[in-house]
Amino acid sequence: MQQNNGRIGVGMVGYSFMGRAHSNAYRQVTRFFDVASAPRMAAVCGRDEGATARAADALGWDSHETDYRRLVERDDVDLVDVVTPGYTHREIVLAALDAGKHVLCEKPLANTLEEAREMAAAAGDAGTVNMVCFNYRRAPAVQLAKTLVDEGRLGEIRHWRAAYLQDFIMDPSFPLIWRLQREKAGSGALGDIGAHIVDLAHFLVGPIAEVSGMTETFVKERPLEDGTGTGEVTVDDAAAFLARFEGGAIGTFEASRFAAGRRNRNSFEINGSRGSVAFDLERMNELEVYFADDPEDVQGFRTVNVTEPGHPYAGAWWPPGHILGYEHTFVHTIKDLLDGIKTGRSPAPTFEDGYRCQAVLDAVERSAASREWVAPENGGI
Amino acid sequence: MQQNNGRIGVGMVGYSFMGRAHSNAYRQVTRFFDVASAPRMAAVCGRDEGATARAADALGWDSHETDYRRLVERDDVDLVDVVTPGYTHREIVLAALDAGKHVLCEKPLANTLEEAREMAAAAGDAGTVNMVCFNYRRAPAVQLAKTLVDEGRLGEIRHWRAAYLQDFIMDPSFPLIWRLQREKAGSGALGDIGAHIVDLAHFLVGPIAEVSGMTETFVKERPLEDGTGTGEVTVDDAAAFLARFEGGAIGTFEASRFAAGRRNRNSFEINGSRGSVAFDLERMNELEVYFADDPEDVQGFRTVNVTEPGHPYAGAWWPPGHILGYEHTFVHTIKDLLDGIKTGRSPAPTFEDGYRCQAVLDAVERSAASREWVAPENGGI
Amino acid sequence: MQQNNGRIGVGMVGYSFMGRAHSNAYRQVTRFFDVASAPRMAAVCGRDEGATARAADALGWDSHETDYRRLVERDDVDLVDVVTPGYTHREIVLAALDAGKHVLCEKPLANTLEEAREMAAAAGDAGTVNMVCFNYRRAPAVQLAKTLVDEGRLGEIRHWRAAYLQDFIMDPSFPLIWRLQREKAGSGALGDIGAHIVDLAHFLVGPIAEVSGMTETFVKERPLEDGTGTGEVTVDDAAAFLARFEGGAIGTFEASRFAAGRRNRNSFEINGSRGSVAFDLERMNELEVYFADDPEDVQGFRTVNVTEPGHPYAGAWWPPGHILGYEHTFVHTIKDLLDGIKTGRSPAPTFEDGYRCQAVLDAVERSAASREWVAPENGGI
């Protein structure tokens, strides 16, 4: 594979919100991290030629394409980064894998479990590096939580308690965007933000054995975007589920776009036999940490400002107490992806992890429909 | 009924933790509130004569009894207050009602739904005033939340999210106290602390239509209190459930005694179409309040210090910003109970409310066993 | 001295806000603490016979007097508790000492340094027990801070940073109450609430060597209480000063009644060479604690819920996480005072401590006038 003069050529499909975040990460990563191979931002791809050309210029891509099939065939593209809506992931990813490219895919991996299974299998066959962009794994505070869990400093994990809360569609006059249409988005709050907390649970606590879920759509009709009337909302506004982890912990999960005042509250708490941690993305530089074996008179949750040189990723940026923002989680993701490409090892979360996340989302939806506990599919990947 | 020279004679059965809290409330209520009829602390009752006599002295009771049957028959007792473990509630309460007394009963009303139904029915028949001591309803901040809901200032309620978390039995060497034995406590975290958040949900959001629950016991064997070996823990260490409210809201509930670092975190959040509130008992003088119609540039959760003269109950105490403590919730409960006795109206939560709470706990346990959604019994009271 | 049948007879002069808080403490102390000698609430004293009689009844005093000279002479009064405005302290206290009584005096000890010096000297001569009611010393979290300082767990103290902020007189139509008149109140925010943080600084950090201060009156004219016009505000609305402690630490102090939204924010922070603590009275059950020698990856301020059985005073009340309120600080004060009377040792803060506090307030006012650094008088007591 041509390495772009030692660099990894990147082709990105899509260029809106996530495209901006990924582009920023490619531009920034070598400025702050020592990566095995630097990326070259070879081409961005979109269907609208003019808009795509403008995006290439604005976001820093060397060229643009209007057909993803052309993009994935380009010799100067080693890595295909897919940031389009979920319903298009499968065909683009399969084409990229077929062309022998490494692939980074936005979450959720797919809109259905079948698609996710097919994509994970294809990625396994392809032998190239694959990764799903669950960027919140790479917030330094989340990495610190992982360290504490892995080192046994929280003891045996008993509880996972997560809620990802937003409020951006509460107004009934908010239009019927693609995210509110099942055929395009797969699901609503569940797949969009619930997917993040499922992935974090997998990362921090481990596999989920079974779930009992419910979903709800509070506003069932919304204006069409083109102003021609109203249409049915076909995804969930909110979802919640109980879970049992294979390791014995129990969990609660909730995702909602109707939590007034919660702009982007991706929060979780883990309780173990020796300690606890709590995280909230709106204060993403902090991790609340409790140790049961602290001296009795000074036990309490510590607010750890996860910006010390020794904290994960933090040392590459600024001095202690100088906080990072949302976009940095993507830079860290790209950093590890580039290193993975160099060494030939897919960094977690891989497509297989993406499939497992999808299997939980699928189980929640089946449980909501059947009103029974459901085990996520574990389908021979 | 003899009114103790215009005062309401009280007989209390039990004198440990809850007995101390109730006794304090009887002593304090007239010092801070203008009550219709003052209480007279006529007698406290317990099985151990010496200990009961000492309790009477320490807690301020005029006399003591060693048989609740005697207590409920005393002419100078108008109100029987039952603060014993749950498995004894039924017989004491029924005797008190039978003797024509008003009754205050500690929560949960009973250890089983059958008992609760019988007690609620008997209370209805008796015609005296009855009340269950879900004291947290009467934290000023909770009352403020109720006001905001009732006045429509939060709009249509969509979400209830509650977790009552403690950690006092995490140590596996903690002994097998009565609270960990099903025959005495009915259930574990579910009935002890979960009952509180069910009652708060009823108070603030309304009736629960159905639930899907799970329970877990992390430490299954514990040392006997008498040191003769170990015994089986027969109640839940933790419980969680999903709920649908009759009004259309959805809810999540969790109760655990294994949340390391959470000493007494009775927390809930309500999200409505116009605003939200959030509460945490460990900061019980505060209510977080969000209004969606605040000016766009200054929207955010307000930390309301619920100690203003105009706030519920607060004006009776100290100037703004001078906080109240745990025990004050009992004083407020007794204040409203005494006023209810004067007017002949049972203040909420009544035994019927206690039954409805029990019906939800019962549904959660049945759901945990059957692994299906279960509707709480609504049995013709 | 007649001991009231083994009990300590108390006579209290004054019965408004502080009178309510002290009365509550006498009623409650033996209910929760094991005191050497229980108090007997012998008599309350006020000038208005009717109002005083009603106060006696409402607050639980056995009798009342209308002349403090009579009260201090009563044989059944062992302890005189002075809760009147500051300008009356001197004469009442001196009379009580002269009558051989123990004396508890509300803060500030006096309105002028001269008075304070005279009172401290008289108390020393009298040989009875004396104490100034700086009640916040006895918040459990403040006591924990003291323990950490004394045990060296914060290392050498470098910084004290305190602000006592209120906002109750911000409205210019708020009337010219006695607290806003120099001849009655001595000073404004400085003496009323600034005195508390000076006392806490003395308690936690040690003697103050010199200060540089300023005072300000934002609203200079206010309506008279009788509605007959307006009058001049003759005290400070706010005061701030820098300080050097004898031990080498430096400090900042601020007291204001014009801090919009801060109802009763009595807050301080101490930074030492090994750690720090931070306190805010509005969350008085919590102490923020930082240790510099925590493992590097989990350093941070801990929120210690100071309600554990082993925490100062807390074990006498409720289980962990069940918080205390404002009034409990008075109960703790009375507990220690009663024990002090039994043993014949004046518990801190003594009148001498009250004098030293007054000397700092005096130095601040002199500094504000002279615009120079001023050392507090240290006048041979």
Add this chain to the structure above:
Amino acid sequence: MQQNNGRIGVGMVGYSFMGRAHSNAYRQVTRFFDVASAPRMAAVCGRDEGATARAADALGWDSHETDYRRLVERDDVDLVDVVTPGYTHREIVLAALDAGKHVLCEKPLANTLEEAREMAAAAGDAGTVNMVCFNYRRAPAVQLAKTLVDEGRLGEIRHWRAAYLQDFIMDPSFPLIWRLQREKAGSGALGDIGAHIVDLAHFLVGPIAEVSGMTETFVKERPLEDGTGTGEVTVDDAAAFLARFEGGAIGTFEASRFAAGRRNRNSFEINGSRGSVAFDLERMNELEVYFADDPEDVQGFRTVNVTEPGHPYAGAWWPPGHILGYEHTFVHTIKDLLDGIKTGRSPAPTFEDGYRCQAVLDAVERSAASREWVAPENGGI
């Protein structure tokens, strides 16, 4: 002036911590903001050829220079950005102004007031655009505070209360770096971090009329960096001062590098007659806002997440609740500087503002020495 093909050519002197932050801003600004003229990163300058060349490559500069005199003369440099230690500012800035360049200078503008006065005068004479990089003015939350003040929504300002606290030099074995040497750094905590809160006070409250200050050096000897022994610390470890603003408000300021556990706590609070705001850089995306005219039952400080599209600068970045980090304040600074260069107007804080800040720092040092109140010089600029 050659505009680099319509772009503004930038030459930066210095390339360490601040150099990294500024370089990032030049790279990022056009990616997120619509600027009048884009920057071209023409050259970076440092004395060590190899290190400077590596910095140019790492930070994205087109070329490098080893003599600032050469840099300021280059035709392709329109803007000279000075990020070297304070003792070098004067000569570089004067050379750049003399060469007719626009100048951005890191704070504090100079190490002495004389230098600052000379530089501000020269900038006035030069007629080019000048700016001091007090980047925290351009945190969105600080801008929101400014809006609230300017629109009168906080009313008349009475209090400013600021503390900038760090702890990075607490260890006595931390070496005698240039920041701890008076001849290089001018002062210690005062000039380094105290300068920021002085500038913020000027920005938000207005000119300071007089100050009373103190400084302290806790660790007076430290190891030399070259290991050859120890040397004297000749700057302050901490400084604090009282201030009166010309507008009638009073203020307290504190800067310390010895506040254990406070990594970068740049915090202030403003109290006005109608409301208050509070800010802490460690949670820089939040502003606490209180309005005295909120309904009485729901008054309280709101935590405004300053990430809404309508908030200052925030709309250029990510959706609500997706937070920004430290480095973004520099991007905002450069955005406004570039726009200022296009229109020919120096954006605040100008060199004159930098001089006024320096005058306050100077007054604090003179006050600390003379132990008197001192008015900042206001020297005819």
